[in-house]
Amino acid sequence: MYFSASLIGLFLAAVRAEPIDLTQYVLTDTGESNGGNTFAGVSLPFGMVKLGPDMFFGADAYSGDVTIGNFTGFSMMHESGTGGAPKYGVVSQMPVLGNITEPLANLNDTRVRPDITSVGYYKAALGSGITVELGATSRAGYYQYTFPTSNQSNVVVDISHVLPSYRGQGLSQRYLGGEISTSSNHYEGHADYDNGWNRAPLWTIFFCGYFDSGDTPSIVNTFVGQNDNTSQLVDYNTTSTVNSTARLGAVFNFGNATNITSRVGISFISTAQACDNVNTQIPAGTTLATLTSNAKQVWNDEVLSKVTTTESNLSNLQLLYSSMYFMHLLPSNRTGENPLWTSAEPYYDDTFTTWDLFRCTFALLQIFQPSMYEEYIRSLINIFQNEGYMPDARSSNFNGASQGGSNSDNIMADAYVKGVRGAVNWTAGYEAMQKNAEVTPLNNNDPRDLSSSTKEGRGALPDWLELGYITPKYGRAVTRAVEYSVNDFALSQVAAGLGKSADVTRYLNRSRNWRNHWNPEATSLNFSGFLVPRSIEGYIEQDPLQCGGCYWGDAYYEALPWEYSFNAQHDINTLIALSGGPETFVNRLEMMFTPNITARNAPFNSTIFNPGNEPSFNTPYLYNYVGRQDLSVKRSRFIAKSYYSPTPGGLPGNSDAGAMESWLLWNMLGLYPMVGQTTFLIGSPWFANTSISLGAGKALTMTTTGGSNDSSYYVQSLRVNGKKWTQSWVTWDDIFANGGTMNFVLGPVPANWTTGPSPPSPASEHSQYTNGSTIVQPGTVPMAPLAATLAKEAHRRKIMRDVALGVMGFVLLGLLAMVGWLWWYWTRRAKRATAEQGTDQEKGTTGAGKSPRKIEGLKALLLESRHRLMNLFKKKPCPLLPTKEERPKTADGSIGGDTFVDIEAEPPISEKKELRISVLEAFVDEPEPTEPWTPRGTNRRIHEIANERTEL
Numbered sequence: 016m017y018f019s020a021s022l023i024g025l026f027l028a029a030v031r032a033e034p035i036d037l038t039q040y041v042l043t044d045t046g047e048s049n050g051g052n053t054f055a056g057v058s059l060p061f062g063m064v065k066l067g068p069d070m071f072f073g074a075d076a077y078s079g080d081v082t083i084g085n086f087t088g089f090s091m092m093h094e095s096g097t098g099g100a101p102k103y104g105v106v107s108q109m110p111v112l113g114n115i116t117e118p119l120a121n122l123n124d125t126r127v128r129p130d131i132t133s134v135g136y137y138k139a140a141l142g143s144g145i146t147v148e149l150g151a152t153s154r155a156g157y158y159q160y161t162f163p164t165s166n167q168s169n170v171v172v173d174i175s176h177v178l179p180s181y182r183g184q185g186l187s188q189r190y191l192g193g194e195i196s197t198s199s200n201h202y203e204g205h206a207d208y209d210n211g212w213n214r215a216p217l218w219t220i221f222f223c224g225y226f227d228s229g230d231t232p233s234i235v236n237t238f239v240g241q242n243d244n245t246s247q248l249v250d251y252n253t254t255s256t257v258n259s260t261a262r263l264g265a266v267f268n269f270g271n272a273t274n275i276t277s278r279v280g281i282s283f284i285s286t287a288q289a290c291d292n293v294n295t296q297i298p299a300g301t302t303l304a305t306l307t308s309n310a311k312q313v314w315n316d317e318v319l320s321k322v323t324t325t326e327s328n329l330s331n332l333q334l335l336y337s338s339m340y341f342m343h344l345l346p347s348n349r350t351g352e353n354p355l356w357t358s359a360e361p362y363y364d365d366t367f368t369t370w371d372l373f374r375c376t377f378a379l380l381q382i383f384q385p386s387m388y389e390e391y392i393r394s395l396i397n398i399f400q401n402e403g404y405m406p407d408a409r410s411s412n413f414n415g416a417s418q419g420g421s422n423s424d425n426i427m428a429d430a431y432v433k434g435v436r437g438a439v440n441w442t443a444g445y446e447a448m449q450k451n452a453e454v455t456p457l458n459n460n461d462p463r464d465l466s467s468s469t470k471e472g473r474g475a476l477p478d479w480l481e482l483g484y485i486t487p488k489y490g491r492a493v494t495r496a497v498e499y500s501v502n503d504f505a506l507s508q509v510a511a512g513l514g515k516s517a518d519v520t521r522y523l524n525r526s527r528n529w530r531n532h533w534n535p536e537a538t539s540l541n542f543s544g545f546l547v548p549r550s551i552e553g554y555i556e557q558d559p560l561q562c563g564g565c566y567w568g569d570a571y572y573e574a575l576p577w578e579y580s581f582n583a584q585h586d587i588n589t590l591i592a593l594s595g596g597p598e599t600f601v602n603r604l605e606m607m608f609t610p611n612i613t614a615r616n617a618p619f620n621s622t623i624f625n626p627g628n629e630p631s632f633n634t635p636y637l638y639n640y641v642g643r644q645d646l647s648v649k650r651s652r653f654i655a656k657s658y659y660s661p662t663p664g665g666l667p668g669n670s671d672a673g674a675m676e677s678w679l680l681w682n683m684l685g686l687y688p689m690v691g692q693t694t695f696l697i698g699s700p701w702f703a704n705t706s707i708s709l710g711a712g713k714a715l716t717m718t719t720t721g722g723s724n725d726s727s728y729y730v731q732s733l734r735v736n737g738k739k740w741t742q743s744w745v746t747w748d749d750i751f752a753n754g755g756t757m758n759f760v761l762g763p764v765p766a767n768w769t770t771g772p773s774p775p776s777p778a779s780e781h782s783q784y785t786n787g788s789t790i791v792q793p794g795t796v797p798m799a800p801l802a803a804t805l806a807k808e809a810h811r812r813k814i815m816r817d818v819a820l821g822v823m824g825f826v827l828l829g830l831l832a833m834v835g836w837l838w839w840y841w842t843r844r845a846k847r848a849t850a851e852q853g854t855d856q857e858k859g860t861t862g863a864g865k866s867p868r869k870i871e872g873l874k875a876l877l878l879e880s881r882h883r884l885m886n887l888f889k890k891k892p893c894p895l896l897p898t899k900e901e902r903p904k905t906a907d908g909s910i911g912g913d914t915f916v917d918i919e920a921e922p923p924i925s926e927k928k929e930l931r932i933s934v935l936e937a938f939v940d941e942p943e944p945t946e947p948w949t950p951r952g953t954n955r956r957i958h959e960i961a962n963e964r965t966e967l
C-alpha cells in the first residue's frame with residue numbers, strides 16, 4: 016500500500032514538473048449573474064484588495080459587478096457572493112473624457128461589450144471608448160487605461176464612492192468624510208464609512224495612488240461638495256489638499272495622453288502604510304503582464320494545484336477549478352492591517368458569514384490551506400480576546416450579523432477534533448467558546464430583530480439556559496435552538512479533549528435540547544414529528560411547509576421547518592428514531608427531493624430541498640446513516656449536475672463567499688464532512704483519478720473504475736488504504752491525517768456495499784431503532800393556544816366585560832338617581848322648614864348650616880356607598896370627601912371612569928393569567944416583521960431588471 020502510494024506520489028511529482036497552468040480552467044465570471052453575486056474582478060487568495068468594477072443598475076450590486084448596468088467606478092475593495100446589502104466598493108477611480116465641470120454629477124459610463132476576466136486580469140470596454148484593465152496584489156491594485164485619441168483624458172478620484180443599497184432597510188453604507196492630498200500624478204489620504212449589512216460603526220481606509228502618464232504630467236483639481244450625499248459642488252480648484260465631512264476628491268487631467276496607468280495601495284493603518292504596500296508590492300515600472308503572471312502563479316501554486324486529476328472533460332475541469340477559486344476569495348487576510356489593537360497574532364476579516372461557511376467551506380480550507388486555517392483559528396481567538404466574542408460574520412473590523420447560532424464554535428471544534436494544534440492557544444479558544452455558550456451578548460437593538468443581539472454570540476441564551484428551548488420572545492427561535500444544539504455539541508468535543516469532564520456532560524446534555532422543539536404530533540405530507548416553535552404554554556401550531564416571513568424576527572430563518580428538522584447533525588440517530596425509524600427516515604429524505612411540493616423553491620423543481628441555501632446542505636448525504644448510500648449518491652449527483660455549471664448563471668444561489676462552490680467540490684471529490692466530528696460521509700468521486708495534496712509530501716489519492724459521470728456513478732465496492740471497506744464513512748485519521756488512498760469501483764446500478772456500521776452519531780444515547788415516542792412522548796407538552804384563538808378569546812372576554820360593566824353602570828346610575836332624589840327630598844324638606852331663606856340650596860353654600868344633622872347624614876350615606884362601590888372593585892380606599900364643594904356633581908362620572916380604567920390594569924385574579932398570556936404572547940412577544948423577507952440565500956425573489964434576474 017505504501018509502495019503504491021509513493022509510486023503515485025512519484026507520478027504526481029512528475030506531472031507537476033510540467034507546469035500545467037490550471038488557471039486556464041478558472042472562469043472568473045462563474046456566478047456573476049442570476050443571483051450568484053460573485054466577484055469577477057482581480058484578487059489573490061484571501062486578498063485584502065479585490066479590484067473590480069462597480070455597476071449601477073437600479074438595485075444592489077453586492078460584489079460591485081453584475082453583467083448589466085453602467086460603470087460608476089473601479090474600486091479596490093469588495094466581498095464575493097454575498098447578499099443582504101453591499102459592503103465596500105471603496106477607494107475608486109473613474110476614467111472620464113472631456114472637460115469635467117461637475118465631478119460629483121454621478122459620473123458613469125456604459126459597457127459596450129462583456130468584460131473580459133480571468134485569473135489576475137480584468138478588462139472593461141466603456142461606451143466613451145475608454146478601456147480599463149486591472150491587476151492586483153494582496154494589498155495594492157493596478158489600473159491600465161487606454162483613452163481614445165484627441166480627447167481630454169481624466170481620472171476622477173471620488174472618495175465618497177461606495178456601493179449603495181437600494182433595499183430601503185437602512186443597510187446602505189455611508190460615506191462620512193475624509194481627506195485627499197494631491198500632487199502631480201500622486202494622491203493620498205483617507206476616508207471614513209459606516210453601516211452596510213453588519214451595521215458597522217465608522218471605519219477608515221487609507222490610500223496612496225500614483226499615475227504614470229508618460230511625458231504628460233497631470234493637472235490636478237480637488238473638489239468639495241456641499242455635504243456627504245448631494246452632487247452640489249462647493250469648491251473645485253487647484254487647492255492640493257482638501258479635508259471635509261462633505262463629498263470630496265480630485266480630478267487628474269492628462270491632456271491628450273492616451274495610455275495612463277495607476278498604482279494604488281490601501282491600508283487600515285496609515286497613508287504611509289498604504290504607500291508602502293503599493294511601493295513594495297507594485298513598484299513603479301511594474302507591468303500589468305507581470306502582475307497577471309504573478310497572480311496566476313500564486314493561484315496555481317497555493318490553491319489550484321492542491322487538486323490534480325486525470326479528468327479531461329473541459330466543463331468538469333472548469334467547475335472544479337472555478338469552484339476552488341471562489342472559495343479562496345474570502346475571508347480577507349489582514350494580518351498587519353488591524354487598526355483596532357496591536358498583536359502578533361494573524362488577523363482575518365470579511366467572514367461573510369460563518370452561518371454559510373461552517374458546513375462545507377472551512378472543512379475544505381483545512382485540507383487545502385492548513386496554515387491559513389490555523390491562522391484563521393488564531394484570529395478568531397484573538398478577536399475574542401480583544402473584543403469579547405468571536406465573530407459569526409465580520410467585515411470592516413466589526414462583528415455582525417449572526418443569523419443563527421454561534422457557529423464559530425463548530426469551526427473551532429472541527430479544527431480541534433481533526434488535530435489542529437500548532438500555535439493555537441486552545442485554553443483561550445475554549446474560553447471563547449464558553450463565552451458564546453454562557454454569556455448573553457448585549458442587545459445591539461438591530462431593527463431587523465430587536466429581541467436580542469444580532470452582533471455576535473447567542474442572543475437567545477436566556478431562554479436556552481433557563482428553559483432548554485427558545486420561545487418566540489426571540490427571533491429565529493427554532494433556527495437558533497437547533498444551531499445552539501450543534502454549537503453545544505462543539506463545546507463538548509473540545510471540553511473532552513481538554514479533559515473537562517463536567518463540561519463534557521453539561522454541553523452534551525445541552526446539545527440534545529433541540530429535541531425540546533420536536534413536536535411528535537406535527538404532521539406534514541403524511542409524516543409526523545417536526546421542529547416547531549415552542550412557548551412556555553407548549554408547542555405552537557406550525558405548518559412544516561411554511562416559515563412565515565422566514566427572516567430575522569421569525570421562528571425560522573430562510574428555510575422551512577422541514578429543512579431545519581434535519582439539522583441536528585450531531586444527533587442523527589435520535590433524529591432518525593424521532594422521525595419514525597430508518598425506513599421512514601429514508602422516505603422523509605425522499606420527500607425532500609420530490610418535485611412540486613412547495614412553490615417556494617420554484618427554480619428547483621419546487622422540491623423542499625433548496626440547493627441554494629445552507630440549511631439544506633447536509634440533507635442529501637443523510638441516507639448514509641440508514642444504509643442507503645446509493646441514494647446519497649443519486650440525490651447529491653443530481654443536484655450537482657442540475658444546478659451547477661461553469662457559467663455566469665451557474666450557481667443555485669448566492670455563492671455566499673464560496674459556500675455553494677465548496678458544497679460542489681465535496682460532491683466532486685466524493686466525500687462530505689460532518690463538521691465538528693472526524694467523520695466524512697462517502698459519496699462517489701467524479702473522476703477516474705484525483706489527488707489532493709495535503710502538504711509535507713502527503714496526499715489523498717482517489718481512483719474510480721467503471722465510472723462515467725452521467726450514467727455510472729453508484730459505488731459497487733471500495734478499498735480504503737488498500738483494505739476492503741464496507742462502511743459509508745471514513746475518519747480524518749483514515750485518509751487525511753497522513754494521506755491515504757480510496758479506490759472505488761463504480762457501476763450504473765446501486766449495489767449494497769455498506770454492510771458495516773453506520774456513521775457515528777456522537778450525541779445520541781438512542782439507537783436509530785428506538786421507538787421515538789419513548790424519547791419525546793406525544794402529548795407530554797401541550798399545544799399553546801393559537802394567536803388567533805387567543806385574540807378571539809380576548810375579544811369574547813372584552814365583550815363580556817363590557818356587558819357586565821354596562822349592567823353595573825346601569826345599576827349604579829339607578830342608585831345614584833335614588834341618592835339624588837333623596838338629596839332633593841331632604842333639601843326640599845329643609846327648605847320648607849326655613850321658608851324665609853332664599854339661598855340657592857343647590858350649591859349648598861349657606862343652606863347647609865340650616866339643617867346640619869340631615870346634611871351630615873346624607874354625606875355619610877354618600878361616603879359609605881362610595882366606599883362600598885370601591886371595595887367592590889378592590890380599589891384602594893378613596894379619600895374622604897373633605898368639603899361639599901369638591902364633591903363631584905354626578906358621582907357616576909367619577910366612579911364609572913375609575914372603574915373602567917382599573918379593571919383593565921388589574922383584572923380579577925381568575926382572569927389574570929390568561930389575560931397576561933393573551934397580551935404578552937399574542938401581541939407583544941411575537942415581533943413584528945420589520946422588513947420584507949429579502950433573503951440572503953436563494954429562495955430568491957427573482958426580479959427582472961433590464962433583462963437580468965437578480966436577487967434583491
Ligand SMILES: *[C@@H]1O[C@H](CO)[C@@H](O)[C@H](O)[C@H]1NC(C)=O
Nearest residue numbers: 071072073084085123124125
Ligand atoms: C447609462 O448611461 C447612459 C449614458 O449616459 C444613460 O443614458 C443611461 O441612462 C445609463 N443607465 C443607467 C441605468 O443609469
Ligand SMILES: *[C@@H]1O[C@H](CO)[C@@H](O)[C@H](O)[C@H]1NC(C)=O
Nearest residue numbers: 113114115116117167268270
Ligand atoms: C472647462 O469648462 C469650464 C467651464 O465651462 C471652462 O471655464 C474651462 O475653460 C474649460 N476648460 C477647458 C480646458 O476647456
Ligand SMILES: *[C@@H]1O[C@H](CO)[C@@H](O)[C@H](O)[C@H]1NC(C)=O
Nearest residue numbers: 071085087120121122123124
Ligand atoms: C449616468 O450619467 C448620466 C449622464 O451621462 C446621468 O444622466 C445619469 O443620471 C447617470 N446615472 C447614474 C445612475 O448616476
Ligand SMILES: *[C@@H]1O[C@H](CO)[C@@H](O)[C@H](O)[C@H]1NC(C)=O
Nearest residue numbers: 191192193194205258259260
Ligand atoms: C481634517 O483634518 C484634521 C486635522 O488634520 C483632522 O483632525 C480631521 O480628522 C480631518 N477631517 C476629516 C474628515 O478627515
Ligand SMILES: *[C@@H]1O[C@H](CO)[C@@H](O)[C@H](O)[C@H]1NC(C)=O
Nearest residue numbers: 238239250251252253254257
Ligand atoms: C478652493 O477650494 C478650497 C477648499 O476646497 C477653498 O478653501 C478655497 O477657498 C478655494 N479657492 C478658491 C480660489 O476658490
